[in-house]
Amino acid sequence: AQTVTQSQPEMSVQEAETVTLSCTYDTSESDYYLFWYKQPPSRQMILVIRQEAYKQQNATENRFSVNFQKAAKSFSLKISDSQLGDAAMYFCAYRSASDNDMRFGAGTRLTVKP
Amino acid sequence: NAGVMQNPRHLVRRRGQEARLRCSPMKGHSHVYWYRQLPEEGLKFMVYLQKENIIDESGMPKERFSAEFPKEGPSILRIQQVVRGDSAAYFCASSARIYYEQYFGPGTRLTVT
Numbered sequence: 001a002q003t004v005t006q007s008q009p010e011m012s013v014q015e016a017e018t019v020t021l022s023c024t025y026d027t028s029e030s031d032y033y034l035f036w037y038k039q040p041p042s043r044q045m046i047l048v049i050r051q052e053a054y055k056q057q058n059a060t061e062n063r064f065s066v067n068f069q070k071a072a073k074s075f076s077l078k079i080s081d082s083q084l085g086d087a088a089m090y091f092c093a094y095r096s097a098s099d100n101d102m103r104f105g106a107g108t109r110l111t112v113k114p
Numbered sequence: 115n116a117g118v119m120q121n122p123r124h125l126v127r128r129r130g131q132e133a134r135l136r137c138s139p140m141k142g143h144s145h146v147y148w149y150r151q152l153p154e155e156g157l158k159f160m161v162y163l164q165k166e167n168i169i170d171e172s173g174m175p176k177e178r179f180s181a182e183f184p185k186e187g188p189s190i191l192r193i194q195q196v197v198r199g200d201s202a203a204y205f206c207a208s209s210a211r212i213y214y215e216q217y218f219g220p221g222t223r224l225t226v227t
Contacts, residue, residue: 035215042220043220043221043223044218044220045157045221046218047218050215091156091157093156100147100159100162101159101170101172101173102147102157102216103159104157104158106154106155107155107156
């Protein structure tokens with residue numbers, strides 16, 4: 001069974017600084033997708049970034065980038081120039097290319113200090 | 115293009131009552147997924163539906179829970195005879211095609227008193 005582990009229940013960053021959120025996963029599949037979702041206090045799930053496992057290049061979306069290490073089964077999220085609006089729960093998620101469901105980690109609560 | 119719509123946003127039910135949660139997917143999306151989020155936890159998959167068909171209900175409790183996605187109208191997640199343990203946030207997501215990324219609705223927070 002695929003599992004997703006986020007080992008940091010809480011993280012804190014100073015505004016304008018950079019923070020990295022960790023995620024590891026366990027799978028025997030070779031073709032899959034990885035996602036980072038942001039859940040602000042409104043509880044809306046917002047897709048931040050996605051990575052296809054077959055792509056070696058790390059995905060980037062503006063201030064958000066990932067460090068995808070397939071062999072190590074690691075998928076960390078880097079937030080540069082942190083803003084107050086980045087404060088939220090961040091969930092790492094995995095989906096096999098042959099499965100219907102997504103597996104989520106337990107989440108990391110990010111606090112941004114002014 | 116409106117996003118995924120869910121209603122109600124908050125639902126309070128007494129033990130033993132029925133809860134009906136509605137989800138309207140994004141325009142053009144015919145794949146709907148339901149997830150449950152318990153406090154301080156990540157989302158857990160419940161069921162995946164296409165129009166008029168349940169494709170995968172492996173995450174759905176065997177009793178009291180059912181889901182449908184009729185040809186016309188929203189997808190419905192139905193919980194009969196609710197118990198306190200059913201209190202959670204229920205999220206619906208939709209996608210344009212199977213295996214495409216899923217877009218989430220704002221969730222329905224169910225409280226069972």
